[in-house]
Amino acid sequence: MIDDSVNYDYIIRYIRSVIPESTGFLKELEEFAAENQVPISQPETIKLIEVLIKFGRCEKVLEVGSAIGYSAIRMIGAGAGKVDTIELNHQAAVFAEKNFARAGFSDRIKLFEGDANDILPELAQNKNNKYDMIFIDAAKAQYNSFFEPCFSMLRHGGLLVSDNVLYKGMTATDDLVLHRKRTIVKRLREYIKMLCEHESLETAVLPLGDGVALSIKR
Numbered sequence: 001m002i003d004d005s006v007n008y009d010y011i012i013r014y015i016r017s018v019i020p021e022s023t024g025f026l027k028e029l030e031e032f033a034a035e036n037q038v039p040i041s042q043p044e045t046i047k048l049i050e051v052l053i054k055f056g057r058c059e060k061v062l063e064v065g066s067a068i069g070y071s072a073i074r075m076i077g078a079g080a081g082k083v084d085t086i087e088l089n090h091q092a093a094v095f096a097e098k099n100f101a102r103a104g105f106s107d108r109i110k111l112f113e114g115d116a117n118d119i120l121p122e123l124a125q126n127k128n129n130k131y132d133m134i135f136i137d138a139a140k141a142q143y144n145s146f147f148e149p150c151f152s153m154l155r156h157g158g159l160l161v162s163d164n165v166l167y168k169g170m171t172a173t174d175d176l177v178l179h180r181k182r183t184i185v186k187r188l189r190e191y192i193k194m195l196c197e198h199e200s201l202e203t204a205v206l207p208l209g210d211g212v213a214l215s216i217k218r
């Protein structure tokens with residue numbers, strides 16, 4: 001299995017072969033992530049997000065899980081005007097801030113260091129915090145608790161993108177579920193069901209990357 005993807009290896013190899021290779025600073029970040037086992041978005045997933053940002057003319061984006069800032073930088077590069085991003089890990093947050101400065105995006109990306117379970121409700125208290133896109137890419141077991149504040153900050157017509165929801169295929173079949181992962185899988189199944197049945201959302205689950213759920217707020 002390539003990179004925790006849910007797809008056939010030959011499909012992933014083919015899709016990646018047609019995505020133009022990154023150059024310059026982005027390539028450097030990808031190499032750094034690979035060398036240091038930093039989990040950044042897979043090429044096909046970040047490409048989807050770039051297309052969605054352009055298609056939806058997403059101006060304000062909220063990201064849960066910055067890591068070293070790779071996806072936030074790609075989202076600004078795709079045309080987002082402003083990205084707010086939340087990261088729990090101090091070392092990752094320090095790298096991310098440095099990378100935003102190096103990319104020349106420090107004035108357009110605001111990093112909130114801390115637990116999204118604390119930061120999201122605080123952000124949601126300010127009724128002016130409305131986002132065109134919210135990208136959830138952090139601890140999978142916590143997606144359910146991230147949801148309510150994210151939903152309240154998503155504008156009508158806005159897009160919620162939840163990454164890794166198929167979790168190496170485990171969400172889709174008990175045959176693949178590792179014993180130590182069964183709580184995460186149970187929570188992801190509840191999360192997908194909630195997204196799909198939510199009366200104010202229209203959700204599509206895509207077998208792309210590690211599984212991506214796209215939810216539009218009515």
Ligand SMILES: C[S@@+](CC[C@H](N)C(=O)[O-])C[C@H]1O[C@@H](n2cnc3c(N)ncnc32)[C@H](O)[C@@H]1O
Pocket residue numbers: 039040041064065066067068069070071072086087088089092114115116117137138139142
């Ligand atoms: C998959 S990485 C994010 C990758 C990034 N979006 C990218 O594509 O470049 C997930 C990140 O979420 C962070 N994280 C996990 N749980 C979190 C939480 N409760 N609050 C904030 N960040 C969290 C982890 O420290 C990790 O850096």
